[in-house]
Amino acid sequence: MTDRRPKVVGFCCERHGMDAAVLAARSGRQYDASVRVIQVPCSGRVDGLHILKAFEDGADAVFVIGCLEKNCYYDTGSIEGRKRVEYVKGMLAELGIEKERVEMFNAASTNAWAFPEAASKMVEVAKRLGPLDMGGDTR
């Protein structure tokens, strides 16, 4: 359990979220392999349930990355995604878990820096706060 690699999950929208990740990859940007990218059609698809289950299944930090608000491919999707993340932050606080373990980011397709920065921020949070280890038989 000590010194195990952090486990970070990033829910990434299929549009500008993924475009930003791809541009970063095509610009030689690197990020920690422990970041697992789960593609969704829109960051608004992400349910608080998915984030909480990710924590249950071993994630130490979870982020959601979507298009910039007001430029979401699906109009209000990334605004909804952010609401979901804020909601989960509230739940984590009630459970006595650090709110920083979940975060929302927005990116445009031209930002090569955005995805690696989000990834490295969450890896840093996971390392600093340590493994969450929610336990249970789901792992």
Added chain:
Amino acid sequence: MTNQVLVVGGGPAGLTVAKTLVDRDIQVVLVERTESLGGMARELTCKGLTECRNCGVCFAMDRAGELLREPGAEVFLLSEVVSAQRTGDGYKVKVKSSPRYVTDDCTGCGKCVEACPVDGKAVFAPTGSGQPRIHWIDRTKCLHFKKGKCDACASACPTKAIDFDDRAKSVTRDVSEIVYATGIRAVDACEVSRLGCGTFADVVSSVDAERILNEKGRLVRPSDGRPPKRVAVLQCVGSRSVKNGVEYCSKFCCKYATKISQMMIDTDPELNLDFYFMDLRTLYEPQDEFKAWAKGKKTVRLLRSMPAAVSQGPDGTLLVRAATETDTEVQETAYDLVILSVGMRPHGAKDALAGQLGIGADSFGFAVADRELEKAGVFVAGAVSEPMDIEEAAVRAVATGSRVSGRRRGTQ
């Protein structure tokens, strides 16, 4: 009538015309002078942190990536249209492409640039977020060509993408219409030497500021790489000025500068930012919106004033000398970063090709194409014809594309 249309220029306008035509089943030959598509938009940054600020940069760059995947579009990079001869009902165009020396096995990793021994480098990444993400070599700087030896980049490349045997190519295409969209160049901030660009490291043009933001996501001082604490943004540098020959208003600079300012405050809410301007010409935004935003930020000041000079201050600061709004005093305020918002000049309207096609240029260098020229199949699109931002260039390009399409249908 052939099914092909030539688009000269791969910036926001050229890309949007090309996509509009391809969507209407018209084949496009797009010729771009530089190594990647996107034009000025490549170096500009998205100006939103969480919320879109409508700069249009992502729109242009999305079109760039998209066009490269369109089977109906043939894209020539590092290329120029050498001649356009009028034929029966169209033009025979000759396109000359310079060798890139890097194949599409390139992954954009940049190890070649690290390995290149030339001062200032001879191999380059695509400009900004330009597409495709393939590097290129400038043979006039490259030791392999100048001295006959040096394989540093080839050895460093993990996918063996360097190809010194690449050759220039020449092709001809028969096209029925030509769309001229050669775009703009930023005014060089150093032209206004009293404002310190070129003298002080921490005086940057807005284009440089955007380039840094696009690459790093943060604006840092060029001198020491630290984030700034007190920033001055100066508008209309080189625009609205008889002296610099850019008498017109470049139209988009207030829009971009206010949004860069907003992004900088988003990133660092403690940043002190002074915005010096003449008239607040925030495009497509009510005139009070930026003022209302600034009022809500304790560290932002709007100063209606055109600074006279930037000089060295104590402790490495920069002093901006300006008359206050009521013009009874001259003040010098210290900053650690100065951003000069530069305007633009049209580019390419006086080129030989433009002349060959009958495209005129007005006294400012903007391209002129009238309805007669369009009847002959020559169209002009984008900011080469008049000042406009990316969104307007895109809208007008759709309109141009529809006229090209209409001409082909004989309903012009």
Added chain:
Amino acid sequence: MSSGRIQVVICRCCTESPKLLDIAKLEAAANDAELVMSVKVVDEICDGKAVVDVAREAAEKEIDRAVVLACHKRDVSPALLKAYRRAGIDRSMVEFVNVREEVVLPHVDDPEGAQKKAETKLKAALGRVTMLVPLLTETEEMRTKNVVIIGAGVAGMAAAEAAARAGAHTVIIEKSSRSVKAPGILMSNTRLVATKGTPGNYELTIMAGEKTEELECAAVVVATGGGWNSLKGPLAKASKDAVPLYKLSEMLQAGHAPKGPVVIVDTPDPTGKSLKVMDFAWDEALMTAIDVKKKHPQTEVFMLFQEMRAFGLSEITYKEAAELGIRFVRYDRTGVPKVDPKDPTKMTVTDLAQGELLSVRLGTLAFAAIPANPDNRDIADALRIPMTAEGGLRRGGIQRWPVATPRPGIFVCGSAVFPKSADAARAEGEAAGSMAAAYASKGTVEYGGSVAQVAQEKCSACLTCIRTCPYEAPYIGTANKVEIRRQLCQGCGICAGICPSKAIELLHYTDDQIQQETRTMLGGDF
């Protein structure tokens, strides 16, 4: 429940560029996996021969779903999906794993981590593809080729011409009795009341004079213009003869001499308390002022403003105006223009440049302000399109193209969106008209695929999805439970993400599918 006959394709071009992964191990892992009937390692999946070979084996082994380890699915040659379709595999059953840009390129310094990640992604993709069900799409004919244009102003006319030029049948609806030459049918004294229907098959309810009519169309262009006539505020109230700028231009064009001094003020409400102005017609105001000065050199002309928003080449007009002796007076909120209530021909304003109170005789007073068109609210409600904070009609995000709204087939242009010069409005109209015509010319609308689906027994009719969907796809059906209008659903899944009863699933991105992927990825040791 796992089922299927899976083919795994590993493309070396994508996964070995640069060489980081052990392809043999990936191949072995694929071969060992349940339900995998065929594993093909190819040098380049975009190569025609490779596609033929892969598809042939897929047909032979009766494959019904595939996992392709390559690059981004949009970069893989469309020939692969075409060949798969001929071999009986629906494109919705082909899962692309972007090994190149999600595993190899970002982790070049961590070959061990990249290898484990690639193997885990393969495992997750196999798990996901066994859960997939082929997606069904439907097509609907567009019953008409009509493009309806609302507004016969500058933008509307340009839209009509562009749409007609592109082969559409144009119907222009104009609220005034103005008669203009237009391609197609012009209906004067006509307003839009309501809209029904789905993209490509809209049914507009219009009021033509006193009569209510139904009008079917494939696409709509909204070109309702700015609120030129809705000027109100202290200056308009105090000066009964004040006119909007366009009336001053009309007066000059008709050959009338305006009574001097001519004073053009930016807004009748300088403090912005009662009138929200979107922007000002400064280019027109400058040209009108120059027109006055050229025709009547003795007439004094003043322009009072807070910001002189003379964009682009209008700056040259500004210079010309100043050179002709037109007086420019900048003011701010500390010294706004006021009309003396006792003497409505006297206007005072604090000239910022002089720092003094300026007193001007009012011969003709005109305003350059363009507030939002008060009709926009009704149009937005009728067409179900969004508005801006200033009261204009807004386009969708720029990502979805300018002049487009979130409703497919409905476009907005001109000063209805935000005030602009006649030339710019014309260009927007042309763009919108041509896009509307292109949409209408498709003749059919395709919908379905990865759309939302409601398990009605779980639905508690809380209306959350209805309030959240940007496209109004969910509605309360006859069973008092939510149903999804497939023609409107764009597959974002916002409803599925927010439904508190978990009654809505998004096909191809169900909760189970997302959780399976997440759990598998977290299970990998990297």
